[in-house]
Amino acid sequence: MTVNNSRISISLAVLVSCLLVPVVLPVQEASAQEKTTEETWKVNLKNADIREFVTQVSVITGKSFVVDPRIKGNVTVISSTSMDKDTIYELFLSVLRVHGYAAVPSGNITKIVQQVLAKQSGNPRDFLRPAQSEELVTAVIPVRNSASEDLVKILRPLIPQYGHVAGISSPNVLIISDHAGNIARLTEIVNRIDIADNQTVEIIGLKDAWVEDMVGLLQELAPEQIGKGAKGPNRVTIVASERTNSMVIKGQKVTVERVAQLISQLDVPANRSGTTKVIRLAHSDAVEMAEILRNTIVDDEDSNSNKVKISIQPDEAINALVIRAAPSAMLEIMDIIDSLDVRRMQVLIEAAIVEVTADFSRQLGSELFIADVSGSNLPLGLTAPSGTLAQILKNLALGSAVSPDGVATSPLLNIDAGTSPLLAGGRLSADKTSFAAIIRALSTNGDVNLLSTPSITTMDNEEAKIVVGQNVPFRTGSTTSGSNGASNPFTTIQREDVGLTLEVTPNIHDGNLVQLKVHQEVSEVDPGSLSVIGAEGSADLITNIRTIDTTILVDDQEVIIIGGLIRDKETSNNSKVPILGSVPGLGFLFRSTSTTTQKQNLLVFLRPTVLDSRAAITSATQRKFNSVYEVEIEGRDPANVMSDLFNGNIP
Template sequence: MKKYNKILSRVLILGVVCLAFFSLRAHAQDEVFTLNLKNADIHSLISTVSKQSGRNFVVDPRVKAKVTVISAKPLNADELYETFLSVLQVHGFSAVPAGDLIKIVPDVNAKQGPVPIYDPGAPSSDQLVTQVIKIVHVPAAQLVPILRPLVPQQGHLAAYAASNALIITDRASNINRLIKIIESIDRPDNEEVEVIRLSHASAREVIRILGSLQTRGGQPGASPGVVRFAADERTNSILLSGDSAARMRFRGLIVNLDTPVESGGNTRVVYLRYANAADLVTILTGVSQGQAKIGTSSGEEGGTAGTVTRAVTTNAGANNAQAQPAPTPTASIIRSTNTLQSDQPQVDIQADEDTNALIITAPPDEMRSILAVIEQLDIRRAQVLVEAIIAELSQNNSQSLGVNFAVDGSDSDRPAAYTNLGGATQALAGQIASGGTSGLSQGLSLALGRVGNGGVDFAFLVSAIAADSDNNILSTPTLVTMDNQEAEIVVGQNVPFVTGTQLSSANNNPFQTIERQDIGISLKVKPQINEGNNIKMEIEQEVSDVSSTSVTGASDITTNKRSIKTTVLVEDGQTLVLGGLIDDQVNDTNEKVPLLGDIPVLGSLFRYRSSTKNKRNLMVFLHPTILRDVETADFYSQGKYDDLRMAQLNHRGDTPIANIPAPLLPELHLYYQGEPVSGEDPTIGTIVPATSNAPAATDPNLSKDLSLNVPAANAQPNGS
C-alpha cells in the first residue's frame, strides 16, 4: 500500500510540473513585444529574439551591422521572428536551420548550407528555402533565361533536363511569386500541324507567296495570329503550324492558289546563271523520258485501258530551227516512249544559246520536276588554283690535262704522225696546213714547234682546263581552272628540228624537212573536287630546254626533258611532292700511249687525263587551292597582281627616250574603281572591273597570305 501511494504521488508531481511548463509556454506565446531599435548592433537584436522566441542561434563572425526597427504595434513571438528574418534579409544575411540550431550567415554562403525544402502549405516568409518545380509542357531549360532576372544574386536557379524540373533556392516569399509565373507559362500548346497536299501549284512557289504575305503581316491592322509553314517538295505538300484561326485563313489562300492552269499556257523561260543551256537540254530530256517510263509502267500495272506517253522535243538552236523550212536531225531531236497522240501532254525543251536560257513547255507536275533539277544543276562551280613548283639544282665540275703532238716531215701538206688523246688533235689536224687554230679546245693551249714551208710544221700541243658551273632554276607555273575541267599552260619556244634532208640532182641546194616542237614549261591539269575538300588531280608536267652540250653522234640539236604524268589526291591548300630526281655522276678518263705513257716523268707527254663530276637535284611540287567564291578568287588575284607590280617598281630604270615612262601596272584600287590611270602608261585607258567590291588585303582563314605592301600612288621608286 505504501508503495502504491508513493508511485501515485510521483505521478501527481510530474503532472503538476508539465502543467506548469505548458502554462508558461502558452503564456509566452500569448505575450506580445514592442520592438523599436535605432542604430542598434545586430547582435543585440539576435539576443533579444533568442530570449523572446526560445530559439538558439549560431552567428557567423562576418555578421556585423547596425539595424533600425520601428514597430507600430506589439508583436507576438512568431511575428517577432518573421520581423527578425526580414531584418536579416535587408542586411544581406540569412537564417539557415541546422537541427536544433539556427545559423546566421551571409547570403553568399547560405545556399551552400542545409537549406530546408520549401513547404507550399507554410505561410510566406523571408526564410531561405529550396524548391524543386516540375515542368510539364515546356522544356525547363527554356525557362532559365526567363526567370534568371527574377532571382537575386545570392539565390540559385538551375534546370535538370533528365526530369525536366527547375531547382530554385531563394526566399520563400519570392519562390511563391516564381511559382505563379511558372504556372502561367507552363501550359499546353494549342498549335497543331496541318499537311496540305497540292494538286496543281508548286509547293515552293506557294511558300514564296505566303512568305511575302507574312512579311507584310507586321504592318498595322495585320492579324495577330502567327503561322509557320514549310514546303515538302518530295510530296508537293505544305506544312502549316499555328492556331486554328490563322491556319484556316492561310488554308483558304492555298486552296485558291492551287488551281489548274489553262492548257497550252504552261511555258517557262529559265535564264541560267552558271550552267550551259545546250548541255542541260540532254540531261533534262533524260529526266523527262524517265518520268514518262515510270508513268507508263504505273498505268500498265494498274490495269487501266489507256497508256501514259510523253513526247520530248529538244532543240539546241531555236533561232536556227525557225530559219529552216523543215527540221533536220541536227536541229531537232524527238524522243518519245510511245506514239504521240494529240490529246496527250507534250514536254518540249529548247535551248537559246544567245541568252543561255531554256524554254520549257510541260504539264505542271513535270514542270515542277524539271525546275527542281535545273535549280540543283545551275550552281556556281568551284575553281581550283594550281601552283606547280619546279626546283632544279645542278653542279658541274670538270678538269682535263694532256699533251698531243703532230709531226710533218714530208713534202705534203698533211701530218705524217700525231697523237689523238682526248679528241683534240683530230679536230686540229685539218687546220695545220692552213695555219689556223680554230680547232683548239677551251682552256690553256700551249703549242711548241713552228709552221713553215719546210721542216716540222707543228710539234707539241699542251692543253689544260678546269670548268665549274652551278645552276639554280626555280619555275612556278600557275593556272586556274574549273572543277572537272582540263586546263593547260605552255611557256617556252617553238624550236625547229630537222627531220630529213634531200639533195637535188646537182647536190648544191639540199632540201630539208623541219618539224617544230614546243620547248619550255608545260602544265596540264584536270582537278576533281570531292567531298571534304579533297582534290583528285590528273597532272602532266613537262620541263624541256635545249642542251648546251651536244651528244656524240647527234645530227641536230639536243634537248633535255623532264616530265611527270600522274594522278594524285591532295587536300585543299596542301603542298604535295609529285616526284623528283637526284642524279650524281663522276667520270674519270685516263688516256695514254702504251708503254710510252708509263715512263716516269716523260710519260706525261704521252698521257691525257680528265675528270668530270655532275650532280643534279630535281623536285616537282604541287599546291592546289579551291576558290569557291568571288572573295577568295579576288584575294589570290590581288596577291599575284601586287607581286607583278612590285617587280615592276623594283626594276624600273632610266628609259633611253626621254619623257616616256616605263610600263607599270595601275594600283589595284584604280583597277576596281574604273578610274583612268594617271601618267604611268598613256596606252592604258579606263579599266572597267568585273566586280565593284575590292577584295580584302589579307584573309586569315586561307592557307597563306599573298598580300604585299604596295607603295602609294605618289611614291617614286629609286631610279625612276
C-alpha cells in the first residue's frame, strides 16, 4: 500500500490510537521496475501512551514483549527519516532508556522492566548473537593478566547507577550488567588495560660490597625509580637479603638489566682492602673462640692481591675479637659467633664421702631400702629394715623429714648416737632438703665416719676438683758423692697430695639429665711405713689409696650412691689400772695392750643440681644457707643468716 506524507499526518492527528503508520516510500521508476518490496516506516509521536508504542513495535518487529504493570507514561518521538525494522527497534530501546525502562531479552520473549530492576533480570549475553546497543545484557569478561578486583575500581565510575560490575578472583573474571553498547565500550577498555606484565625478577649476589650499602647507594642515584616512593613504568623494586648478602630486583627487563650492570660495576674490592670489626663476647672466651674460627673458616687461596685475607685476633683484656675479612666471609663469621656465644649452664655438685664399719656394711648389703611413694624412681631392693636411718629414709620419701624452710621436723632431731641406723643405697627421690638430712643423720652415727661433705659449682662439661688433705714429700732418689768425687749427699723428693680428692665432670643432656664422670680417691700414709728407717736414715713412705672411677647418669637434684671399697683398719688399745699400771718394773702386771682390726667401706653420695638461670642459682644458694646457718634472734623464729650476711648485720 502506498500513501503520501500528508495522508500520514492527517491519520495520526485523527486517530490517536494509531501510533505508527506504515509507509512505503516512493521509489523511482527504475527502482519500481526492480520490484523492490522492502518496507520502511516514519515515526512521529506526541504524548502517545507508552503501552500503545510497545504494541506497535511488536507488530512491526514481530517480537513478543512482556510489560511490567508499573510501566506507565507518554512518549514523544519526532523523526523525518524512514527506518527499517532493526532501526525501529533501536529507536524503541532508546525511548525506553530515556523514560527509565529497559528491554531485557529472555529467550524468545523480551521483558519491559524498570532500569533499576533490569540488572537482576538480565541474561548472560550470547556473543554468537549480535545484541542491540540499547539492549540490557549481562556479560562475563575474562581477565588474563590483571586482578579483576583492581579493574573494578577503574570501571565502576563508567557504569550507570542501574548497572552493575563485580570482580571474582577465581576464576578472575568481571561480571557487568549494562546496555550492550556500554558493555562493548567497557570490554575494549579492559582489553587495553589487561596486557601481559613483562616484569622480570633477578637475584644478584654481592661479593665485596655490603647489600645494605648497595641498596642505599642505588636509591640515592635514582630515587624516582628505586625506593618506596618510586612511580612510573620504569620503577624498580629492590629487596635486600642480609643473610645471603644478595639483592632481589623486580622491574621491566630492560631496567633490571641496567641496574644489574650498575651493581656489577660497584661490587668491587674496596681500596682499604676489606672490612674490620670488633666483636665483644658476652659468654665465651676470646682466645678459644678465635681458635675455633681459625679452624673453621678457610681462607680462599686466591692469587688476586685485591682479595681480603681473613684475620682473627683475640683481645683478652676486654674479651673481644678483632676480625678483618671480606663482607661474605664476615657474615659467616658473625653467624658462627652468634651461635656459640651463648650462656652456658652450670651444675652444683653436692657430695658426702663416708666410711662405714663392717657391721654397718653388712646391714647395707642385706637391708637395701629405698622408699618411693610417687613412682618416679625405681627401688633397687626392699627388705625389712630397722633402725633410725630406715625411719629417716621412710619419712624423707613421705616428705615429712624436714619442713619447707629446711628445719628438721622428724627423727632427725632425735638421732641416738649409740644406734646403728641403716644406710640406703641407690637413688633417692629428688628432694631439696633430703640430702642435708641424710648427711645430718650420718654425722650423728658412731659407726659412720663422715670424711667430707664438699660441694662445688662448675660449668657444663668442665671438670671440678676438690682436694682435702696434705701435701706429703716422697723420696724419689738420693746420692752420696758429687761430680768431682767429693762427698755431697742429697736426696730428691716429690710432693704429692695425700687425703681426699674428688673430681667430677658434668655433662647436661636433654631434659636436665646429667652425666657425671666421677673420680674419687681417698689416700693415707700407712703408719707402718713410718717405723721403717732406710740405710740413709729416712723412711720410705707407703700410701694406701682407694679409688673410684665411673660414669653415671643422674636426673636433676637426684641423689645417687656409689661405693664398695673396703679396707682393714687396725686400732691399738692400751688399758691399765690407775697408778699401779705406771709402777716401774711391775706396771706391766696391771696393764694390757690389744689390737683391733676393723673393715671399713667407702661410700660416696652425689647430688647434681642444674643451674640454668639466675633464679636457679639464687635458689640453690638460699637452700645452702638454710641448711647450714640458722640463728635465733631475740626469741623470734629461726632466721636465715644470708640476708643479714649481705646487709652487714651478722651477730
